[in-house]
Amino acid sequence: MNEVLLSNEVIIYLLSEAVLYGLLFVAFSITPVLIRRWDFDAFTQEQFRLENRSYLIMSIIFFVMALKILLLPYFVYTIDQLSDIVPGAMCGAGIIKANEYGNPLLVLKIIILFLSGFWMTMNRLDLKAKAYPYTKTKLWFFIVIFILLSLEFALDILYFTHIETTNPVTCCSVIFGQMGGSNALVLGLDIPKLLLLFYLLFLLIVLMLWSKNSIGVIVTSVLFLFIAYYAVVYFHGTYIYELPTHKCPFCMLQSDYYLIGYWVWGLLLLGVFMSLDYALSRWLWQEDSLGLRKFALVFLTLFVFLCSLFVAVYYIKNGVLL
Numbered sequence: 592m593n594e595v596l597l598s599n600e601v602i603i604y605l606l607s608e609a610v611l612y613g614l615l616f617v618a619f620s621i622t623p624v625l626i627r628r629w630d631f632d633a634f635t636q637e638q639f640r641l642e643n644r645s646y647l648i649m650s651i652i653f654f655v656m657a658l659k660i661l662l663l664p665y666f667v668y669t670i671d672q673l674s675d676i677v678p679g680a681m682c683g684a685g686i687i688k689a690n691e692y693g694n695p696l697l698v699l700k701i702i703i704l705f706l707s708g709f710w711m712t713m714n715r716l717d718l719k720a721k722a723y724p725y726t727k728t729k730l731w732f733f734i735v736i737f738i739l740l741s742l743e744f745a746l747d748i749l750y751f752t753h754i755e756t757t758n759p760v761t762c763c764s765v766i767f768g769q770m771g772g773s774n775a776l777v778l779g780l781d782i783p784k785l786l787l788l789f790y791l792l793f794l795l796i797v798l799m800l801w802s803k804n805s806i807g808v809i810v811t812s813v814l815f816l817f818i819a820y821y822a823v824v825y826f827h828g829t830y831i832y833e834l835p836t837h838k839c840p841f842c843m844l845q846s847d848y849y850l851i852g853y854w855v856w857g858l859l860l861l862g863v864f865m866s867l868d869y870a871l872s873r874w875l876w877q878e879d880s881l882g883l884r885k886f887a888l889v890f891l892t893l894f895v896f897l898c899s900l901f902v903a904v905y906y907i908k909n910g911v912l913l
Contacts, residue, residue: 594676595754600669605751607662611655612744618648618655619737626730631722645726649714652733656707659740663700664853671844679759683841684767689760692750699743701860706736708864709871716876725876763839767824782826789815789822793895796866800884808870815891816863823855823898830901831855835913855897862890 595601625645630638670687674680677689687693710732717725776785792815799807824840831843831851843852865887872878906912 594756600672601751604669614655618651622730681762684763684839685760690753692746696746696750703739712868767838785822788818805870805874808866812863812866819859827898829913830905858890858894862894
């Protein structure tokens with residue numbers, strides 16, 4: 592356990608999280624005052640001071656949330672580096688399952704990533720409007736995010752302080768393998784059906800974005816994120832490794848595979864986020880952002896193209912599929 596906490600990557604990560612959480616705590620402590628006393632229609636010195644304070648607080652929150660988004664890939668990099676000192680681990684898969692806090696922490700980080708992005712969009716729309724119509728809404732939203740961030744910070748500490756270096760962990764070949772049929776695909780799917788859903792959902796997202804159907808974009812994006820994860824792990828990823836039995840979402844993040852996993856998972860998360868952000872902005876605030884729609888289409892198309900490219904290249908080189 593001490594060896595884990597003495598790792599340079601863990602020290603940098605936890606110190607960064609502590610500093611950013613401290614900044615957000617300062618913002619959080621002032622937020623109730625802003626919510627209670629904010630009145631844009633009041634032409635008073637107090638309202639003028641609140642507006643100045645609000646601008647400072649929003650700048651702090653925006654800055655910290657932007658850095659938190661960048662910390663997610665560093666967190667993944669950190670746990671991957673720990674595989675060198677934890678027995679039995681070949682990649683981050685074994686490290687993330689080294690204790691009961693790992694998986695909830697990773698899921699929570701992704702949820703916070705999406706919520707932070709939505710907050711930043713709301714903040715942009717609020718600052719663009721003349722009367723700051725969403726100020727109280729985004730402050731309440733920040734309180735919700737801060738509660739989740741507090742839980743995340745607690746899980747960060749619990750997770751890294753409970754990683755043992757004396758007991759072996761399970762390697763990715765066992766976690767994501769097919770031993771005993773314990774890792775069968777969800778919903779009783781087989782690979783052909785999984786791939787059919789993968790490409791159909793992609794086409795549906797494109798259609799929904801093109802037709803500006805907000806509800807359709809939300810539903811198809813969430814489903815695509817779910818199906819795409821399994822498609823990458825159980826099919827496309829095997830062509831990255833060029834090994835049909837190697838099914839792991841973490842090994843592709845390593846330098847042995849040219850860090851391609853950061854591109855694969857990054858494009859997926861960015862594409863789905865942009866789709867959801869566009870749909871929610873149009874649905875809740877009647878903001879039809881052409882930029883968000885284009886970025887969503889570009890990122891999702893690049894993700895699908897990249898995944899398919901590995902399959903195509905392998906087939907061209909070997910004349911067979913795995």
